[in-house]
Structures are given as C-alpha cells and as structure tokens.
Amino acid sequence: MTTPSENSTTFRPAAGVNPMKPSERMKIPRQHAIEQTADDRVGNFTEVSLGMTEERALREAERCLECKNPVCIEGCPVSVNILDFIRLILKKDYVGAVNKIRETNYLPSICGRVCPQESQCEAVCTMGKKHDPVSIGKLERFVADFEREAGLFIPPEIPERRPETVAVVGSGPAGLTCAAELAKLGYGVTVFDALHAAGGVLRYGIPEFRLPRDILDMETERIKALGVTIQTNFVVGRTATIDELFDEWGFSAVFLGTGAGTPNFLGIPGESLSGVYSANEFLTRVNLMKAYRFPDHDTPIRIGKHIAVIGGGNTAMDAVRTARRLGAEKACLVYRRSRKEIPAREEEIQHAAEEGIEFVLLTNPLRIMGDENGWVKALVCQRMTLGEPDSSGRRRPVPVEGSEITLEVQTVIEAIGQKPNPIIQATTPGLATSSRGTVEVDEFQTTSREGVFAGGDLARGGATVILAMRDGKLGARSIHQYLNRDGHARRRPMTAKESA
C-alpha cells in the first residue's frame, strides 16, 4: 500500500525505468537464489547458493522503488550506484550493470557473495520498511556471473603509465582494491603476498562453498589485466623491509593491507592438546592447502565425529560448516551470547542451521579435557546469562554459577578473532601502532610514516571484506594525492632488481 506522501516525495515513477506503480512493485515477493539442498551440500565443497536465474533477477529488479533519494547507496561502504545498476538490469543491459558497479567496486562477483547486505544497503532499502528489502546482493552477483559466463568482460582503459610505482603489501580485499584503483590511475603497482597464492583471507579464510576458487582466480586475473604485478612468496618485513622497498626497490609509496591474520586463543587449559585448532589453521589447511582432498593433496586435517567451534562470527560459521563437510556427525557452535547477538551474516547463520549445525548459545568454554594420549576428549563449558550492555552496545554475558556442562568432542576449533600480524610493525621504525597491534591511520588512511598508507583489518582489527575494500580505495586516492602534491620530488621508477 502506498500513501500519497510517499508517492510525492520518495518515488519518481515518471523518470523511472520501470513503468509499474509502487503499489504493484510492492506486491512482488522477494525473489530468492537457487540453492543446493542442505542434504546435498554437506557432502561437497561446491557453492551453496547457485544465484538467481535471469527471470528471477528481472522480477527482483522490478521490486526496486527507484527512490528519489536512494538511501541504499549511502548504506554501501563503497557507494555502489545501486539505483543505476538495477535500472540497467531492467533494461536487460547486464554488462552495463556490472560495469556500473565496477566504477566504484572492482570485485563485484566477490561482494555479491560475501557482503553482509542485510546490515548495509538492504538494511536501509525503502522497500524493506514494510516488505522484504530488494535483494541487492543477489542482483550484484547475477550481473557479475552473467558477464563471466558470457565472456563479456572488457578491461577498463588504462591511462598513460605514470613514472611512479607503488608497493601494495597483502593481496586481500584491501590490497587488491587499492592495486586496481592505482592501476586505473596509471601507476605501476606490485602487490606482495606472503603466501603462495593471491587473495589473502578470500583465499585462506573464506571456504569454497561460499566463494568458489575459480571466481577468486578470475578476479585476481582481472587485477593483473590492469597491469598489476602480483609477487607471491614475499614476506614484507623479512624478504625486504618497508625501508628497502623505498630505498632499494624504488617505490614511491606503500599501501599496507596485511589484514588480521594472527589468531587469538582463549587462554584456557588444554589448548595444546592434539585436536585443538585455531580457525585460521583449520581453514587454511582446508582452503589454501586443500586438506579436504587428502591424501591426493599432502596436507592432512584431523576431524572428530563430534566437534565444537568456539565463536559466533563469520569465521566461526565457516569453520563449523567446513567441519560438517569434512564428515563431523555432530558439529556445534559454542557462543557466549544469544542468537540475536551472533555477529555473522544472517545468510550464513541460516545456512548453518539448515546443515544441522547445533547452536550451543549462552555458553562459555572453561577448559579442554584430554585423554591419556594427549587428544581432545571433551570441552567443559559454563552457561551464561545476559547482563547490562557493554561498550559495544551488546548485552554482556555473565556466568551462571554452578552451571557447568561437558560437550563430548574430539576436535575444538577456536574462532574468537584475529589480530594483525606483527612482522611489519616490528620491522618498520616510526610506524605508529595501537595497543591492539593495529596500525594507526587517519581518515585518509595515512600512517605515521611518510608515504605509507594502510587499511583493512590491519588498521581496523577485524571487520568485513567490503570495509577493507573501502579502505583500499580511499588509500589509493590518498596515494594519488600524495604523489601529486606540490613540491613532491618524484622518485626514480622501478629498478632492475625490482623487475627481476
């Protein structure tokens, strides 16, 4: 139902692409992606969501109210022009739509899959006030997949190559985005990564059933198509320090996007037992090293019949669903707050529940028990209740006295957060860091070191792919300004050593 005031202020049907009246659009139910059934998918590592058909995507696009003030764009950390890309879908110009997204977001097929839309663009969607919001994320994915399947990607034109080169450290979402933006401005860019494959957390952290590796490979190839060099097996701070990147390798600026890759442990008794993993180790073995194909691939993984994952974020969801796929008969998530406070993406929580993941809520681990051979045999926990809100605004969990429970498990995976890797901070004099180990940046992603910029989880401590991308973009813009400021003495271009 539409009120006259909404009609006159929020919508502009005359200028819109869709001839339908708002009231007609509101009658269309939200269209859903096709998914593998839960029974099928717990037996494989292929993608859970298969995306929308063209018919569904068009139907979903018709639901967009084409608001005069498209608040969804403000809800997007990188300000994707959602209104325009949906209008292009309505015109069946899907390649135009994905290129519209790419103006502000160079990784649409990734964001269409892993962004928490329900707390960003879709959270503020006008349609969502009375009905279900427009499925913006699924539409983004649809156009990106359409372009890929049709082979219609055309790399953007690159302006004339500038003399300056920039080193981007870390090939995760922050680094890749920063590299793409700088390359589009004409800079020579080398991205360094410590691992043997590019992608950072998209490669080692996010499982294939959420982000297939061919999609990730394709997106990194598209970054290379912009002229970006990706140098794997290179640990900045060890193979070369930041100072050496400037002085010996001839880079004019550095962007740090090394993420938050160091796992936290609870510090409870029993963490040294066999069968205790950090989520990072567990997911890296499976995602990067393909342990789920052991023994065809050499890296082993050990999973019990009953397993527990501690935590409630996206990493915890990824770990518990991975464990299920590796054959855990009973996989449970142990989280100290209630269902409402679980910070993971809503879609992942639902998918996990469908896959038979048991949610052990309001429960906090106390100790891990081992058998005589040093193997995990149980996780002893305490029940919690919610008290007053803490500094994060979430209600603080308070232990319930005398409420110990024992979970019989053979594997415990801790997914309680990560902190930045300390190598760069320790080897870069004058780089200011916080007590949490993050690199301090201002609103332009500038660090305390001249010519050094940073963003993503390295600066935030632990956030989302899209916020890392936002920082990468902003960092690129700041580097561009820095390299073009008055009186800036340009450094020499890449040396022979660098290009070797």
Add this chain to the structure above:
Amino acid sequence: MNMIVSRRLLADSIGRFEIYAPLIARKRQPGNFVMVRANERSERIPLTIVDSDETRGTITLIVQAVGKSTKHLLTLYAEDTILDIVGPLGNPTPLTEGKSVICVGGGVGTAELYPISTGLKQKGNTLRTIIGGRTRELVILEEEMKSCSDAVYVTTDDGSYGRRGTVVDQLKDLMAAGPAIDAVYAIGPLPMMKAVANATRETRLKTCVSMNALMVDGTGMCGGCRVSVDGAMKFACVDGPEFDGHQVDFDELIMRNRTYADLEKIADCRL
C-alpha cells in the same frame, strides 16, 4: 627462481640442495628458515637455511626424507625447480660474543645447527661441537663443523662411529671436565633437546633450543606451531624458532607433534 643449482646425498635419506633464491640469500641470518612447497599438492614445510652465498644468490637446504613432501624433495635434481620458497622467516639466533660455547646437534638437526656454529665462530666464541646420530650414516657435516669449531666430538647410539652413546652423554662429560661453559645451543629431535635442557638445568647453564613444531604458513597465521614457554603461549615461527630450553614444555610439544603420525603413513603409501 628456486632452481636447484646442485644436489648431493649426505646419506641415503638426507639430501643437500643449493638453490637459486637471491632475495632470500642476501637477507638470511643464522637461525632463519624458509617455507617450501615442492609442487601443487605438497605440504608447506619449514626448513632451516643451512648456508647462503649472496654472490651466487643461493641458499643451502638439507632435507631428510621423513614424510611424503620431504621424500618428494629428494626426488629432485639439479636444474629442477621448487615451486614455492618463501623467507627468510623466524628471528635470527641471538649469538653470544667471545664466550665459551658448546653446540649440540642430533641427526639432521646438525644441519640446522651449522649456520649458528659458523655465526658463533665469527663472533669470536670458543666453540666446541658435539654431533651425533643413531648410526654412522646419520652423522652429517662433520668436516664443516670441524672448520668452524675448536673441537668436534662425535657420538653414535650403536657405536658404529665415534663414541658409543648420545650427545648428552658427551655434553655431561664436557660440563664435568671444565673449563666453564657460558652457553649451549642444541638442535635435534625434541627428546634430545629435552635431555640437553635437563642436563644443563641444575647449573642454570644457558641453553638455547630450536622448536621444530607443526607449521602451515610460517608467518604467524595458523598458530599450529604454538609452544608453551614459561607458561606463556608462543608461536615458533614468529616468536622463535629458538627459545630458552629451560622454559619450554617439551612433553606437550612431543605429544602434539604426533597429531598426524598415522595420516602421514597414509600419505606416504601414495608416494
């Protein structure tokens, strides 16, 4: 990059590789290691950099065939290329200067000890070295150790070469005989390092050991190499690999290093 320049066997199951890796060669210090992935399906394994030659742009690695990935490495020859090598990783070993020092190497641990021994010699220490193995064939780098040590003692468990007994037996004798020792550096199997630490604990003789824990990435990301040192959790890759032998919980690590023992046998059968 990563091409094998030369390869020779030190024993049936131990190979010495000189590999072209100039970026690593120019930065490496005693105690550093690299992560190696031989091919697309291999594990990432940590290997100590035994030596380097900045002019030639090479690093030297010594590999003992114990699991599938290390056995595969021994099938490679000069001019073959290793898919991935990254480093140098880990903290350089803190080296004493002008002291009386004993280096203790067990089995292939002697290879990991060698760069520390040469570093210690360069720092003007008086260096006595004990190397040992189960049997004569597994005693490696004796000549190299002689070239950087003031004295070298060899032991074998079966008495097939040098003194019959363990490196720890020899160490105890040297401690008892004098002159005073300022520090001990021990690298070898975990039970050997534990025995060395126990031998030196009473007299509080400074003992540096190197932790060969399970690792995936080698850069502080997986936490698989966690070790309890004086009750605190440390990562061998970024906080070590060397720690105070008197503060390391060896038993915990010995147990956890068995995590994949049976799976490694399965992988091995597929070789």
